[in-house]
Amino acid sequence: MFVKSIVSAFALTVAMTGVAAAQQAAAAAPTRIQQFQAWGAYSYKSGASTVCYVLSVPTAKQPASVDHGDNFFIVSQRPGQNISYEPQAMMGYTLQENSKVNVVIDNKTFVMFTKDKAAWVENAAQEPALVAAMKTGHSMTVNAVSRKGTGTSYSYSLSGISAALKQIESCK
Numbered sequence: 001m002f003v004k005s006i007v008s009a010f011a012l013t014v015a016m017t018g019v020a021a022a023q024q025a026a027a028a029a030p031t032r033i034q035q036f037q038a039w040g041a042y043s044y045k046s047g048a049s050t051v052c053y054v055l056s057v058p059t060a061k062q063p064a065s066v067d068h069g070d071n072f073f074i075v076s077q078r079p080g081q082n083i084s085y086e087p088q089a090m091m092g093y094t095l096q097e098n099s100k101v102n103v104v105i106d107n108k109t110f111v112m113f114t115k116d117k118a119a120w121v122e123n124a125a126q127e128p129a130l131v132a133a134m135k136t137g138h139s140m141t142v143n144a145v146s147r148k149g150t151g152t153s154y155s156y157s158l159s160g161i162s163a164a165l166k167q168i169e170s171c172k
Contacts, residue, residue, distance in 0.1 A: 033167055037160030041167040052077040052171030054164040058142075058154035066150055069093050073142060073156055075131060077171040085131045085165065087112075089119040094147040101144045103130065105137035105158075119144070135162045 033041040033052075038059070043052040053076040061068045069092015076086045087110075089101050094117055101112040101119035110130045112119035121127045134140060140156040 034164075035160075036163040036167070038157035039160040039164035041164045043168070043171065046078075049078070050171055052168035054161065054168060056156055056161075059157050060155040062153040063150070066146075066152070067093075068152065068154075071142075071154055073140070073154075075134070075161075075165065077168045085127060087121055087127060087130050087134075089142050089144070091117045091119075091144060091146075091152075093117065095119065096145040096147050096149060099145045101142060104141045104143070105130070105133040106139065108133055114144075131165070134158055135165065 030042045030044040033043055035041075036054075039054045039056045041052070041054050043050050045051075053074050055072050055074045058071055058073075061071070071092050072090045074088045074090060076088065077084060078086070087103075089103070089112060095101070095114040097114075099114050100122070101114055103110040103112060110126055110133070111122045113122045121130055135158075137158050140158055142154040142156065144152050144154075146152060
């Protein structure tokens with residue numbers, strides 16, 4: 001199940017990077033570097049550069065009565081594109097157009113904008129604060145609204161996030 005989820009996450013990541021990058025990355029499947037409790041560290045080649053990321057799946061999904069598909073929370077490191085620790089929520093369904101995703105860590109909320117099945121931090125200057133909160137936080141909840149208008153909520157464990165991020169710190 002977890003391997004299926006990782007393959008799905010990679011496919012979604014590739015889909016979000018564009019057709020040219022997808023053609024290059026499709027030849028190189030992601031490699032799991034190491035698992036750190038709830039978070040795995042991965043890498044794959046994209047052209048001449050390496051993309052590294054950490055990924056986790058929800059420990060709980062609400063409401064229980066709907067099909068959520070495969071959901072992930074990812075933090076990417078793309079040195080060749082000068083992207084350092086970019087958080088992203090990836091859903092197994094299309095998000096409501098012009099909706100926001102709220103990431104709540106302990107009592108601090110970070111707002112993400114949505115496109116199709118993914119969400120990114122609305123204010124890029126807040127990305128380091130979100131990552132820092134993930135490293136020191138106790139619990140993380142991701143709240144979203146599906147295209148059909150269904151409110152959803154996902155709980156993530158933050159156990160292992162600091163070690164996983166440290167593993168991809170020197171991604172090259």
